[in-house]
Amino acid sequence: MIQLSNLEELLAYQVNTIKDGQLVYVDGYYQKGDGGSKLVRWMIGSTEVDNGGTIHDPRHGGSGRWKTVHNGVGDFRWFGIVDATRDADDALDAMVNDVSIHRIESHSDLNFVRRHTYDRSHIELDFGGHRVTTVGIELNAKSNPFGAVIFFQGKATGETQTLTLSVDLPEQSDVLEVLDTASFEVEDWWIARIQNHPEGYAQRELDYMLQVTEIIDDSHIRVNYKLGWTLAAGREITFKKMHPVFRSHIRNMNFIGVSVPDNGSTSVKPSEDWDQIGSHPIAYEFAVACNVSDVIATKVFWPVIERRYCTHFVTERCRLMNPEEVIWGGTGYLTQQLNVLYGHVRDCHTSNARHLNDFTCGAYCMVENCHGDGDEHGSFVTHGQYEHDLTYIGNSGLLSFANSGTTWGDSAKRITVKKHVASRVVAHKRITDLTLEDVHAVWKEGLVDSGTIWANADGLQMRGCTADTMLTLSQSSSRSQRSNLADGCSFGMTKGAEIARLPDNTQVGFRPVRTDFTMQNCQFHNVDDNSLGSINKLVLMNTWFKGASPEAKPIQVWCPEVVMQGGGCENSGMILMGAFYPYEKGTSDQSITVDGGTVFSGTNAAKAYLKRGDVSGIITWVIGECKSSAMDAKMAHFSIHNGPNKMRAIGSRLSGGKYEIAEGAFGHDSYLLMLACVEEGVDRSSLPVESDRVRHKEGNIIIK
Structure with a gap:
């Protein structure tokens, strides 16, 4: 074997008398021991283009090349890239596009000035934790988060099918209807995209790159995905055949982007090419099992890791600090993932970024x-x-x-x-x-x-x-x-805020709750003038409402039905405002059930634990096993100033305070029954006169 000190000696070596296949060991690129050492072989019939690292043309024309002998692991130092002073773009292209190389290693800082797109599979880029910079990088295309320094992108074959669904496809189905399965083979990859709803151009329940796992019959295939949403008959699906990128990984990069003019606005760009200036390291599209790990980034513009139509991927131990832009949509993410399946993002961190993780x-x-x-x-x-x-x-x-x-x-x-x-x-x-x-x-x-x-x-x-x-x-x-x-x-609680939205709330997107809700073993504290503006049936089990102070206002309740089992109100209470049904304020019937050891204590601004608001509907009060302890004579266990009302209080324990009932509150269409209650020092003076519809003395223990 011939041994030479550096590449200059190799290129100057007389090759006229060298046999085909002669091996030469070069001790360094510039000088012996600089890390650029490699073994090369003389290929006498080769006419490959000199790339400065794995292929060298000493004759500058004609046949005969020195080719680097390797085990599939490429090294930037072969190309004389020993630091960031020499741009590494050509070296990266040469190695990624060499199918004999399955892994590329960096042993120094690198600088790139171009944005690279590859369709290469089965390769790993390991930057060894070194800095990757983009000083002097070319402009990106406009509004292009895929204009990364390294972009792995699969290719479309050009073959498509479009059909209208003949029957509904139920949720969790993994069988899709196609025009003709003759075009499909097991292990093929196709993008399946449902026609959007007219309400929005991106409203699609199905828009993924899927693998064919079985041919069912002439018009049905099985895929590697179970539908998350039902697709109705009459919807149109388009299938587009793809050749994805497989297992192309990027690891151990410390990326530093370039400065971008300060935007400071969500609508006005500081310059025409503002969003083309910045840089970001990684993007994937139409990719399978392509992983990213241990990437640290700062000063990026678009997401550090952009993915679209990807599946079976892992992003791990990546970090982003202080991106160049976070206001303009799509900028300053650690990772954005569009139309993806089976992804795992773990052990990542961001500081002062827009989003750490985005799924669309x-x-x-x-x-x-x-x-x-x-x-x-x-x-x-x-x-x-x-x-x-x-x-x-x-x-x-x-x-x-x-x-x-x-x-x-x-x-x-x-x-x-x-x-x-x-x-x-x-x-x-x-x-x-x-x-x-x-x-x-x-x-x-x-x-x-x-x-x-x-x-x-x-x-x-x-x-x-x-x-x-x-x-x-x-x-x-x-x-x-x-x-x-x-x-x-x-x-x-925040004073005056809604726990459940009122139907007449003017804020867009906050519609009333029309279904039932159960709250158990919960606590609401700092309650003051809050509201339960909706919820069809609210069940409160061992749930407490605690006022912000003895002067706090109780909760206003518009739920058609409230059931309290245990728990209770401390320095708080409930004002029944009539049910919102059919969402006309306070006009419909309402009911409240209090049982199971519910406790009322303390005081509040309304001086009542249970109170009827100024409403016109019938309110039904079902008071059972509960304990109501008024702290002073002004506090009412229940305060009812108008009707109609239907009240049944059986087995309750009440002490101190008073009942506050206005004349006529239990008139026509009303009734009041109090039975088996124990009252200690309660002012009963406002209770209505007993009649066929009103009974509140006999059967109770009344202690003055």
């Missing part, structure tokens, strides 16, 4: 142990393009689901969040079967609406959750078959 039309994905600070724009979001079956575990940062407007559909289904801490939880759009478990919304000074949970009561289930300043329930959809439940939760 994503399904069967998980986000785990990821944390965002400086997260006012929302660490974890979905855009509402019919996302479904997403799971978040052990994360921290603001949550906002299906909250980007009707263009996408405002819809999501079966999102589960466990052990999460956030400054806000925004989930009031058409989110069905949302599960929040051990989720905590914590107040943060200076952040509007921090410490709040806004949730859609459509199969909503909350367990062990807290909100420092407000729980606000509304209902924008009615898709769920499961009940609404809050169990073991604690909610702080």
Whole structure:
């Protein structure tokens, strides 16, 4: 074997007498020991183009090349890239486009000035934790989050099919109707896209790259995905055949982008090419099992990792700090994922970014142990393009689901969040079967609406959750078959705010709750002039409402039916305002049941625990086993100033205070029955005169 000191000696070596296949060991690129050492072989008949690293043409024309001998692992130092002073673009292109190389390693900082697109599969780029910069990079195309430094993109074959569904495709079906299965083979990949709803150009329940797993018959195939939504007969589906990129991974990069003029506006760009200046490292489209790990980034413009039509991927141990832009839509993300399946994002972190994780039309994905600070724009979001079956575990940062407007559909289904801490939880759009478990919304000074949970009561289930300043329930959809439940939760209140939205609320997207809701083992504290403006039947089991002070106003209630079993009110109470049905304020009948050991204590601004508002409908009062302890003579156990009313109080314990009933409150269409009650020192002077419809003396123990 011949041994030479550097590449200059290799290129100057006389090759006229060298045999084909001669091996030469070069000790360095510039000098011996600089890391650019390699073994090369003389290929006498080769006419390949000199690329400066794996192919060298010493004759500058004609045949004969020195070719690098390797085991499939490429090295930037072969090309003389030993630091960031020499741009690494040509070297990257040469190695990625060499099918004999399956792994590329960097052992120094690198600088890139071009944006590279590859359709290469089965390759790994490992940057060794070194800096990757883009000083002097070319302009991006306009509004192009895929203009990354490294963009792996599969290709369309050009073959398509379009058909109109002849029958409904039910949720969880993995069999799709096609025009002719002769064009499909098992293991093929096709994009299946349903026609959008007219309400929004991106309102599609199906828009994924799917793999064919079985040919069922002449017009049906099975795919590697179970539908998350029912597709109705008459909808149009287009199939587009793809050649995806497979298993092209990127690892261990410390990316530093370039400065971009300050925007400071959501509508005005500071210059025409403003969104073309910035840089970001990674993008994938039409890709399968392409993973990214240990990427650290700062000063990026578009997302650090952009994905569309990807499946079976992992993004892990990645970080983003201080992106160049967070106001303009689509900028400043750690990862944005459009039309993706089976993704796993874990152990990631952002600081002062727009979003840590974004799913748009994503399904069967998980986000785990990821944390965002400086997260006012929302660490974890979905855009509402019919996302479904997403799971978040052990994360921290603001949550906002299906909250980007009707263009996408405002819809999501079966999102589960466990052990999460956030400054806000925004989930009031058409989110069905949302599960929040051990989720905590914590107040943060200076952040509007921090410490709040806004949730859609459509199969909503909350367990062990807290909100420092407000729980606000509304209902924008009615898709769920499961009940609404809050169990073991604690909610702080903001004075005058709504726990359940009023039907006449003018805020867009906050519709009244028309279904039932059960709250058990919960606490509402700092209650003051709050309202339950809707909920068809509200069941309160061992649930407490605690006033902010003895001067706090009670809760105003418009629910058609309220059932209290245990728990109670401390320095608070309930004012019944008449039911909103059919959503005409205070005109319809209403009922309240108090039983199971419910307790009323303290005082409040209304000087009543249970009070009738100025309403016209019939209110039914069912008072059972409860304890009502007025702290002074002015406090009323119940205050009723008009009618009609139907009251039955049996087995209650009442002490101190008074009954406050106006003349005529139990007139026509009313009744009052008090039986087996124990009263200690209660002022009964305002009780109506007994009659066939009014009985309140016999059968009670009345202690003066």
